[in-house]
Amino acid sequence: MLHGKRILITAGPTYERIDPVRFIGNFSSGKMGFALAEACAEHGAEVLLVAGPVQLSVTHRNIRRIDVVSAAEMYETVMEHFATCDGAILCAAVADFTPLTVADTKLKRGTDTLTLNLKPTKDIAAALGACKRNDQFLVGFALETDNEEQHALDKLRRKNFDFIVLNSLNDSHACFGYDTNKITVLTAAGERVAYPLKSKTEVAADIVRQIENIVAK
Numbered sequence: 660m661l662h663g664k665r666i667l668i669t670a671g672p673t674y675e676r677i678d679p680v681r682f683i684g685n686f687s688s689g690k691m692g693f694a695l696a697e698a699c700a701e702h703g704a705e706v707l708l709v710a711g712p713v714q715l716s717v718t719h720r721n722i723r724r725i726d727v728v729s730a731a732e733m734y735e736t737v738m739e740h741f742a743t744c745d746g747a748i749l750c751a752a753v754a755d756f757t758p759l760t761v762a763d764t765k766l767k768r769g770t771d772t773l774t775l776n777l778k779p780t781k782d783i784a785a786a787l788g789a790c791k792r793n794d795q796f797l798v799g800f801a802l803e804t805d806n807e808e809q810h811a812l813d814k815l816r817r818k819n820f821d822f823i824v825l826n827s828l829n830d831s832h833a834c835f836g837y838d839t840n841k842i843t844v845l846t847a848a849g850e851r852v853a854y855p856l857k858s859k860t861e862v863a864a865d866i867v868r869q870i871e872n873i874v875a876k
């Protein structure tokens with residue numbers, strides 16, 4: 660059980676403004692992160708859910724939700740609250756790049772090509788991994804299209820996760836928008852658990868069981 664634990668969860672996409680009416684986003688629905696928030700709350704945790712722009716609502720009363728839009732806002736919110744949490748699950752599909760400048764007025768159509776200059780966003784996971792205390796856990800996600808396990812293992816180490824949840828775009832009915840997901844959990848201790856395709860609610864329960872293992876140690 661997760662009674663007495665405060666868990667921070669990031670979910671959904673981020674939107675990076677280009678001009679007053681446009682943004683760069685991604686296809687994350689937030690369903691996996693919201694399912695995790697409900698599952699952690701069901702298991703007794705107090706959940707702080709930091710959500711990007713999604714069409715979802717929470718039901719459990721132990722979930723406090725903070726809505727953000729951009730990667731920078733998500734970074735600020737997460738950094739403000741992580742120290743008071745027992746751990747974090749980073750499920751959000753955070754933009755890796757954001758426009759260098761945001762136009763004050765709507766960009767006009769022209770006949771020329773348009774070039775947008777992008778700068779890297781701050782890596783929330785890496786920042787948390789760098790300041791994580793021994794009494795805190797950190798769980799990350801990896802969505803890969805090639806060399807899945809190797810890339811996920813690199814991320815696990817680079818971002819100092821306790822375990823990483825790998826989902827592959829090569830699996831049908833997994834990832835973005837679907838109600839199902841197929842995951843492989845890779846732990847810092849070198850374990851590998853591959854699960855079959857399941858509903859995101861069941862996947863969330865599997866992830867919570869892995870977290871309970873860490874918290875119990």
Ligand code: C5P
Binds near residue numbers: 730782802
């Ligand atoms: O490197 P990549 O973005 O694939 O890493 C995925 C993991 O890192 C996810 O857990 C994601 O939530 C997290 N992440 C983050 N901040 C970023 C980029 C990714 O927390 N700026």
